[in-house]
Amino acid sequence: MTKSARRRHVESALGMLPVAVFLIAWESAARLKVFPGGFSFPAFSAVVMEFYRLTANGVLGKNFLSSLTRVLVGLSSGSLAGIAMGIVMGWKDVVNKALNPIISLLYPIPALGWLPLLMVWIGINEILPVTIIFICSFFPVVYNTATGIRNVDRKYVQAAETLGASHARILFRVVIPLALPNIFTGLRLEAGMAWRVLVAAEMIAIPTGIGALIMRAESLVRVDIILVCLIVLSVMCLVFENIFLFMERRFIGKWSHSA
Amino acid sequence: MPDIRLVNVTRHLCRDINLEISDKELFVIVGTTGAGKTTLLNIIAGVTDYTGHVFLDDINVDDVPPKKRGVGYLFQDLALFPHLTVEANIAFGLRAGGHDKIGTDQHVSSLMEMMRIKSLADRYPHMLSGGEKKRVALARSLAPSPGILLLDEPTSSLDHQTAKYLRSELNSLLKRLGITTVYVTHDLREAEELADRIAFMSNGIIHQVSSPAGLFFSPFNRVVSAFTGMPNILKCEKSRVLSPGLVEVVSDEIRVVLPYDGDRIKKIAISPDDIYISDVRPPGPSLNRFIGRVEEITRHDSKVQVRVSVGKNNLIAELPVTAFDEMSIEKGGRVHVVIKLRRLRYAEA
Numbered sequence: 001m002t003k004s005a006r007r008r009h010v011e012s013a014l015g016m017l018p019v020a021v022f023l024i025a026w027e028s029a030a031r032l033k034v035f036p037g038g039f040s041f042p043a044f045s046a047v048v049m050e051f052y053r054l055t056a057n058g059v060l061g062k063n064f065l066s067s068l069t070r071v072l073v074g075l076s077s078g079s080l081a082g083i084a085m086g087i088v089m090g091w092k093d094v095v096n097k098a099l100n101p102i103i104s105l106l107y108p109i110p111a112l113g114w115l116p117l118l119m120v121w122i123g124i125n126e127i128l129p130v131t132i133i134f135i136c137s138f139f140p141v142v143y144n145t146a147t148g149i150r151n152v153d154r155k156y157v158q159a160a161e162t163l164g165a166s167h168a169r170i171l172f173r174v175v176i177p178l179a180l181p182n183i184f185t186g187l188r189l190e191a192g193m194a195w196r197v198l199v200a201a202e203m204i205a206i207p208t209g210i211g212a213l214i215m216r217a218e219s220l221v222r223v224d225i226i227l228v229c230l231i232v233l234s235v236m237c238l239v240f241e242n243i244f245l246f247m248e249r250r251f252i253g254k255w256s257h258s259a
Numbered sequence: 260m261p262d263i264r265l266v267n268v269t270r271h272l273c274r275d276i277n278l279e280i281s282d283k284e285l286f287v288i289v290g291t292t293g294a295g296k297t298t299l300l301n302i303i304a305g306v307t308d309y310t311g312h313v314f315l316d317d318i319n320v321d322d323v324p325p326k327k328r329g330v331g332y333l334f335q336d337l338a339l340f341p342h343l344t345v346e347a348n349i350a351f352g353l354r355a356g357g358h359d360k361i362g363t364d365q366h367v368s369s370l371m372e373m374m375r376i377k378s379l380a381d382r383y384p385h386m387l388s389g390g391e392k393k394r395v396a397l398a399r400s401l402a403p404s405p406g407i408l409l410l411d412e413p414t415s416s417l418d419h420q421t422a423k424y425l426r427s428e429l430n431s432l433l434k435r436l437g438i439t440t441v442y443v444t445h446d447l448r449e450a451e452e453l454a455d456r457i458a459f460m461s462n463g464i465i466h467q468v469s470s471p472a473g474l475f476f477s478p479f480n481r482v483v484s485a486f487t488g489m490p491n492i493l494k495c496e497k498s499r500v501l502s503p504g505l506v507e508v509v510s511d512e513i514r515v516v517l518p519y520d521g522d523r524i525k526k527i528a529i530s531p532d533d534i535y536i537s538d539v540r541p542p543g544p545s546l547n548r549f550i551g552r553v554e555e556i557t558r559h560d561s562k563v564q565v566r567v568s569v570g571k572n573n574l575i576a577e578l579p580v581t582a583f584d585e586m587s588i589e590k591g592g593r594v595h596v597v598i599k600l601r602r603l604r605y606a607e608a
Contacts (some may be wrong), residue, residue, distance in 0.1 A: 159305040159338035161325040163352035164403055173351075177342040255342045255383040 009100040042224040047231070059213070064232060067198055067209040068257055070126070071240075074133025075194045078189055082138045085146020090179070091171055097147065103142055111136035111197045112204075119205055124223050129209070136197045137190045141183075148182025149175055181256055184248035191240035262439040263303060263407060268311035272463035273298050276311070280441060285383030285433055287442045289450040290460035291486070296443040297335060299460070300409045303441065304332045315407065326355070331405030335412045335443075337396040339384040345395050346371070346380040353401035366402065374398045390421045397429075403435070408433070408440045408542075414449065426452065447474075447487065451604075459483050475528040476606040490528040491574045491603070498522045508605075516546055517603045526606040531577035535597040536565055538586040547598040553590050567596055 023044050029035065030043035042050075054060035089096040091105075111132055122128050152175045160170045202211025210229050217225035263280040280286045288296045301307040303315075305325040308607040313320050320328055339348050349370055353363040354460060371377040374394045393413055400408065413429060414422035426512070430453055433440050444450055450457050451471040458468045459482075467479040476492060478484040493510040500506050501520070506519045508527060515527060541548070551567035551574065558564075563583040565576045574596060588594055 008491060151336075154339040155336060156340060158301075158304075158325070159332070159334060159340070160351070160355070161306060162304050162328075162330060162332040163355055163399070165324040165351070166326070167356040169355055174340060178340075180342075252342070255385065 017241065035159065040223050042227065047224050047227045050115050051228045054225065054228060058226065060232070062214045063209050067202065067211070070129040070209065071133060071194050071198055074130040075137050075191065078134035078137030079141050079190065082141025083145050083183060086142045087149055089142065090146040090149025091175065103139065107139040107143060115201060115205060118203065124205055129198055129206050132201045133194045133198055136194055140190050141186045144186025145183050148179030151182065151254055152178045180252050184244060184252070188241050188244040188248065192237040195233055195237045262316055263441065264314040266312040266314070268302055268309055268313065270302055270309040271300055273302070276465060278458065278465060278468070280439060283437045283439055285440045285453055285455045286458065287440060287444060287450040287454035288458045288460055289444055289447055291445060294460040295463040296460055297411055300332065300411050300441060300443055303407070304328065304330050304409055318376060329406045331400035331403065331408045333396050333400045333413055335408045335415065337392055339392060339396055339399070341384050344381050344383055345376060345387070348384070348395060349399045349402050351399065356403055362518070370398045370402055381570065389417050390425060393417065393425060403542045406439065408438050410440060410442045413442070414446055424556050449472065453582055459485070459486060472606045475604050476526050478591065486531065488530045489575070490530045491534070493527045493529070493572060495524050495526060498524050511572050513549055513572055515598060515603065517600065519605060523608045524605045528601065528604040529574070529598055531575045533566065533599045533602040534574055534576035535574045535599070536578065536594045537597070538565060538588050538594060540595055541597060547600055549596045551594055551596045553588055553592050556588070556590055567594060569596060
């Protein structure tokens with residue numbers, strides 16, 4: 001093993017240390033009954049056992065799949081639409097001038113703020129959470145993409161022009177690739193946000209999914225189930241953010257210093 | 260027939276520019292920072308708006324977009340596409356022009372060979388040194404075989420040695436390609452070294468267009484004269500070939516030996532900071548050294564200007580204040596005058 005590889009192993013082991021300390025402290029505090037009322041503060045091992053039980057009887061899997069499908073459909077449609085509109089807004093000044101006031105007006109509204117309105121308009125069905133996630137992804141992605149396109153240094157466009165490139169070639173071969181870091185930043189942030197918003201929406205209005213499972217557990221005072229769901233939520237936020245981080249590195253890592 | 264013609268061109272600082280650049284000419288625009296040199300290149304390339312008219316190869320191109328002007332442009336900050344490899348950067352213009360893959364690959368390969376960057380083909384711009392980036396950018400601008408090449412400060416931000424090397428390579432490359440070139444620089448020596456003709460530009464105005472020697476020996480106004488460093492001009496009364504490539508010219512009591520092939524030198528220009536004066540006899544051979552009389556001493560912020568008479572000739576020497584204060588030079592006193600051999604400029608008959 002090389003010196004640098006050994007150092008990397010040591011560093012990653014050190015990075016796991018606080019997690020291990022936290023889990024040991026959690027387990028110890030629960031077992032020593034540091035907090036009054038043991039049922040409200042289950043041990044880590046009890047949470048793991050509950051995770052196994054919920055997985056084995058299919059409850060967790062069914063609710064997780066519902067949430068995952070909603071996130072995948074809502075996030076991908078919202079992101080694709082956001083990227084497309086962001087590109088047009090960033091590239092065509094006239095479109096930007098026409099749409100920017102509307103986007104600026106709608107962007108600050110929290111995605112959950114739309115929930116009451118959408119419940120009336122759409123009703124409580126599968127389209128509701130997907131629409132919430134679409135809205136949650138669309139506006140920030142539009143904003144980040146348009147900013148990324150507009151911020152591409154004019155000198156690259158001029159260089160491409162003098163090299164004989166058409167407008168379409170400049171857009172697709174120069175401007176969009178150079179705006180990718182901004183686009184990926186937006187996607188990465190929204191990937192985690194989509195899960196957070198979905199679970200909140202499921203807790204309020206949707207009868208299935210991880211959020212709904214949390215609400216059912218709360219009514220039965222099953223803190224261990226709530227903790228299982230929160231851990232699943234946390235892991236999914238991390239996984240989705242890291243998928244986009246991986247894609248970002250894959251697409252722009254070779255040429256971007258910061259990636 | 261002029262290859263580039265600008266008629267009453269105006270854009271921001273540049274006002275009513277009229278200019279004609281001949282076919283295959285290496286035309287250098289020299290001037291201080293902010294003189295409007297880059298703006299002028301942008302106007303020729305068509306990447307900026309302007310009023311007036313631009314003719315390329317006698318065709319009015321005011322309404323022709325940059326992609327159809329047939330102009331290669333090496334931008335000052337190069338603008339290499341950071342997301343493309345060296346090879347893809349160079350091929351960009353060819354692919355944009357619809358060249359087939361085999362033809363593009365062959366052309367890119369020969370350009371990389373010519374610029375000696377073949378080993379860098381798969382690297383990205385951030386992996387290259389300053390000199391390598393300049394070569395790649397030059398290859399990229401040459402790839403679509405433009406009729407006109409615009410070079411904006413191609414040797415700026417390079418160390419002295421690399422800049423010198425790149426300059427000499429550029430010189431031979433441009434001569435070999437025989438392409439009409441407009442070269443922008445703020446370095447007068449670089450301009451002299453390369454130019455067929457020089458335009459001096461300041462505050463958006465072209466003050467003079469002439470041969471490199473004309474800028475020193477026949478400045479049109481004080482602005483040009485100040486930029487060239489107000490050189491001392493000596494009229495040569497006679498000259499004598501000492502050996503092939505070495506000539507002695509005589510101007511009253513001053514006899515100057517300089518590297519030159521022939522005996523057609525009419526005038527010599529010597530920059531004030533290329534004349535050393537000393538109150539004691541400097542060591543070394545007595546070539547290009549004279550005894551003079553101090554006529555006038557003028558102190559500026561960091562420099563001292565000393566006017567010295569040598570026979571009927573008056574020479575202005577410029578010294579740093581610290582160097583001057585270390586010597587005891589007074590008005591009316593005798594001083595030793597040394598002229599730097601390699602820095603002499605001459606005008607031919």
